[in-house]
Amino acid sequence: MTRTCPFCNSSEIEEDAGRGDAICTGCGAVLEESNIISDVQFQERGGGQEVIGQFVSRDRAQPTCLGGINGLPRTESRETTFQRGRKRLQEVANQLRINQHCVELAFGFFKMCVTKKLTRGRLRSHVVVACLYMACRSENTSHLLLDFSDATQINIFDLGRTLGFLSRSLFIKLPPTDPCIYVLRFSAMLDFGDKQKEIALLATRIIQRMKRDWMSTGRRPTGICGAALLLASRAFNLNRSVADIVNIVHVSHGVVKRRLDEFANTPSGLLTIDEFNNVDLEESEDPPAFQESKKRMIEEEKRKRDEEKAADSAVNEFEPLRREFEVELQKRLKNSPYAKMIVGNIADQGVPELSKASCILRDEMMDTVFELAC
Numbered sequence: 001m002t003r004t005c006p007f008c009n010s011s012e013i014e015e016d017a018g019r020g021d022a023i024c025t026g027c028g029a030v031l032e033e034s035n036i037i038s039d040v041q042f043q044e045r046g047g048g049q050e051v052i053g054q055f056v057s058r059d060r061a062q063p064t065c066l067g068g069i070n071g072l073p074r075t076e077s078r079e080t081t082f083q084r085g086r087k088r089l090q091e092v093a094n095q096l097r098i099n100q101h102c103v104e105l106a107f108g109f110f111k112m113c114v115t116k117k118l119t120r121g122r123l124r125s126h127v128v129v130a131c132l133y134m135a136c137r138s139e140n141t142s143h144l145l146l147d148f149s150d151a152t153q154i155n156i157f158d159l160g161r162t163l164g165f166l167s168r169s170l171f172i173k174l175p176p177t178d179p180c181i182y183v184l185r186f187s188a189m190l191d192f193g194d195k196q197k198e199i200a201l202l203a204t205r206i207i208q209r210m211k212r213d214w215m216s217t218g219r220r221p222t223g224i225c226g227a228a229l230l231l232a233s234r235a236f237n238l239n240r241s242v243a244d245i246v247n248i249v250h251v252s253h254g255v256v257k258r259r260l261d262e263f264a265n266t267p268s269g270l271l272t273i274d275e276f277n278n279v280d281l282e283e284s285e286d287p288p289a290f291q292e293s294k295k296r297m298i299e300e301e302k303r304k305r306d307e308e309k310a311a312d313s314a315v316n317e318f319e320p321l322r323r324e325f326e327v328e329l330q331k332r333l334k335n336s337p338y339a340k341m342i343v344g345n346i347a348d349q350g351v352p353e354l355s356k357a358s359c360i361l362r363d364e365m366m367d368t369v370f371e372l373a374c
Helices: 077-096 100-115 124-138 145-152 156-169 179-190 193-212 221-235 242-249 253-264 273-278 288-332 337-343 352-373
Strands: 013-016 021-024 030-032 041-045 048-052
Touching: 077 100, 077 124, 077 145, 100 124, 100 156, 124 145, 124 156, 145 156, 179 193, 179 221, 179 242, 193 221, 193 253, 193 273, 221 242, 221 253, 242 253
Parallel strands: none
Antiparallel strands: 013 021, 021 030, 041 048
């Protein structure tokens, strides 16, 4: 059947297999372009036969030249990298019980890294684990970066550097971690027994209150979660110490105690357990860092005022002594020009330089007397 142009119904169509296009010579319309040839052709070379053309893989847009022994195709190096990366992803996911959706998302991140050549100069294991953690963060799972470090025996700081580099290079903005997603995990590890559900609900409510009071912004979510679980467990009269919380959430004693002190300084921290469960305060507090800075400013201003008051009282206390000292100098050294400078008599002669020198001498004298008195 003769092929015709759909625009001008002309049957004069020029096809070029080398370029992979078809052009109508009547109207100039391009009917086909970049055609992919599915048949395989061979040509004779000195070492045997070789495949003609290029192979376009499923996961790539750029073609890769084929070569091999007697025309047999070899496996792409990029395909091999993808297969090894997926295998490693699946191994780590099985260790940490990560669902398949996160694995597929992480494999997509890994392919982007390989395509943009971000794996060069970095260990593949680091890149794979960082991609899997990015997928878990995007899906808000309760996995910590420390979990990946423990499972793969990779330094957590190396993982953090790789994660930061990949997220910046791929322009992936990871969402902030909500401390509430760790409540069920840590409450199960603390073994609260029959009261686990009630403690988890109260801890979640405490975290929500902390978030409204700007306590979770810029803070480790595990520290917020640990402090909330400690308060909730003690509200139900369960003996859980700070050391028990620290061993579970992997933060220091100081972090948990600071979160407890910050919550105690809020209006919600002054409520009883029944009031906290029934009353929802509408007002929110300023961030703890802002409150601390404001407190330091107030203390600094108070210190300056106290110093000024102490200096004024010291000057008033030594003022009679200064007068007696000047009178005594005037009596003993009536004819000395230096004594006149100290008591200020030379300043009356209208010489500006001597007047300045008189002021300097008086200030130095008062400083010396003040230092000796202190």
